[in-house]
Amino acid sequence: MGKILVTGGTGFIGSHxxxxxxxxxxxxxxxxxxSNSNPKILTQLETITGKKPEFIEIDLCDEAKVKELVAQHPExxxxxxxxAFKAVGESVQQPLKYYRNNxxxxxNLITAFKGKIDLVFSSSCTVYGQPDKLPVTEDAPVKKAESPYGNTKQIAEEMLTDTCAVTPDLKVISLRYxxxxxxxxxxLIGELPxxxxxxxxxxxxxxxIGKRGPITxxxxxxxxxxGSAIRDYIHVVDLAKAHVAAIKRLETKKAEGNYxxxxxxxxxxxxxxxIIQAFESSTGEKLNYTIGARREGDVEQVWGDVTKSSAQxxxxxxxxxxEMMLSAWNWEKYLKDNPF
Incomplete structure (x- = not known):
């Protein structure tokens, strides 16, 4: 097994x-x-795994620093x-922040590795917009994005597709979650906005837990x-395991093509x-919520066909x-007693 670089490695999905x-x-x-995580996550990871993970603090938008990182770690x-930045609402308000960073x-990463790398890319179901058919399959047309965040994922996938077409040593799996x-x-770890x-x-x-007012x-x-919007919610631990499966697929050269x-x-x-009802039933906590207007950038309903990921x-x-709701609640209670 080689050494795997996990960018955004102290973030929510990265840490898991x-x-x-x-x-x-x-x-x-x-x-x-x-920029959207906490250094204490490194200690938490060591506690969970019994190993202190190697860590590099870096802004990946700094091209020179990324090249230096890659040069120093040929393994x-x-x-x-x-x-990447990931908040749909914020991306609508600050589009250039999202385009620049994402x-x-x-x-910079692809350039620094000179196109010779196995890459698992964190994409998103936002590339589908509001699908014509549900559940949405990987073959569904990519529609005009509903937000700048979604657009960054669409364009990033196009960048990777185009680059893979002329770079045979670049092997990429995009995971649309x-x-x-x-x-x-x-x-000990969880979502930490x-x-x-x-x-x-x-x-x-x-x-x-009393940190915020009513839910909208x-x-x-x-x-x-x-009448409320529908999404396909997935437990972050399941999602993390899928990334391991994807990197193994690239390593063992089982991929069909290089993208x-x-x-x-x-x-x-x-x-x-x-989701509100599931939280209440799994935790025994009663929630206070109100109904508000639709939020700009949100699609009505989307869930995925996962036949391909299961088979391949x-x-x-x-x-x-x-289990999703209960684990999220247990994490919130942990944070109350052990603030970051």
Whole structure:
């Protein structure tokens, strides 16, 4: 096994993936600039895994620093690239922030490795926009993005496709995942948004613990069974395991061509109101919520067909929505007693 560079390695998905990589026997190097994470995560990872992961603090938009990192670590054989800004609402308000960060970091990485690397790219179901058919498959047309964030994922995939077409030593798997939630079973790592959470579940847990006010359900007039928007929520631990499966697929040269795409989800959708109900039933906590207007940039409903990832990655999501909610709540309670 080679050494795997995990960019955004102290972030929500990156930290959980680091745990699963180490558990699978990989050596890892984590890279992050802590713009949306906390240095204490490194201590938590050591506690969980019994190993102190190698860490490099770096802004991947700094081309010279990225080249220096790669030059100093010739043992790196694979990269899992999480480092990106990800809040849909913020991207609508600050589009250039998203285009600058999400593109420069990816370009700098590929350039520094001179196109010779196994790369797992953190993509998103946002590339589908509002699909014509559900569940959405990997062959569905990529529609005009509903937000600058979604557009960065669309364009990044186009960049990778075009580059792979002329760079045979660049092997890429783009993982289009749906809505990651939950936390590690140890409750030592989980989603740690800076400021007011932009995503539903951390706002739910912070509201339940008294850190935030009532939850706003953005829209109850969608064409869905209960009127609220529907998403495919996936436990972050399941998602992390899929990244290990993807890097193994590249290492063992089982990929069909040097660019592949996989959906990662549970294959079923849950509405915002159903998520609220699942939290209440799994934790015993009552939530206070109000109905608000639809939020700019949101699609009505989307969930994924995960047949391809099951068949070719040998991966299937195992944890249900109640486990997602309970683990997220346990993480929130841990944070209350052990603030970062």
């Amino acid at each position: 993936t680091a745990v699963e990589l180490i558990s699978a026997g990989y050596d890892v190097i984590l890279a992050d600039d802590f 790196i054989t694979g990269v899992i690239h999480f480092a 593109f420069y970091s990816l370009i 749906f809505n990651p939630v939950g936390a590690h079973a140890s409750s 800076i400021g007011v959470p932009q995503n539903l579940v951390p706002f739910i847990t912070q509201s339940a 359900v953005y829209g109850n007039d969608y064409n869905t069974p209960d 592949e795409v996989f959906n990662l989800g549970t294959g079923k959708g849950s509405s915002v109101l159903e 990655l040998g991966w299937t999501a195992e944890l249900d929505v109640n």
